Amino acid sequence: MGLATALATALAYFPYRLLDGSSERKAAALRAQYEQTVTDTQRLANENQRLRRQIEALKGDVGAIEDIAREELGMVRPNEVIFRIEEVRGEVHEGGE
Numbered sequence: 414m415g416l417a418t419a420l421a422t423a424l425a426y427f428p429y430r431l432l433d434g435s436s437e438r439k440a441a442a443l444r445a446q447y448e449q450t451v452t453d454t455q456r457l458a459n460e461n462q463r464l465r466r467q468i469e470a471l472k473g474d475v476g477a478i479e480d481i482a483r484e485e486l487g488m489v490r491p492n493e494v495i496f497r498i499e500e501v502r503g504e505v506h507e508g509g510e
Contacts, residue, residue, distance in 0.1 A: 482488040
């Protein structure tokens with residue numbers, strides 16, 4: 414009788430563990446993680462494609478290389494002066510105050 418009881422308990426326990434809700438929560442978390450991974454993968458694929466186009470443009474275009482050097486590295490030509498105009502955010506006073 415001990416073996417039959419153990420077997421009956423085991424047979425009742427496993428479906429309970431499968432249906433107790435924690436499996437559903439785990440599955441939902443895994444689905445969310447999968448969807449985030451798909452989104453991240455698509456974003457990175459788009460970024461890779463953009464970078465490949467940029468590389469191809471830079472291979473044959475000295476002007477494009479110069480633009481990147483100026484914009485991203487802040488490079489300038491000798492004797493060239495750069496004026497940076499920064500927007501000041503604040504309260505505007507009416508009436509000359």
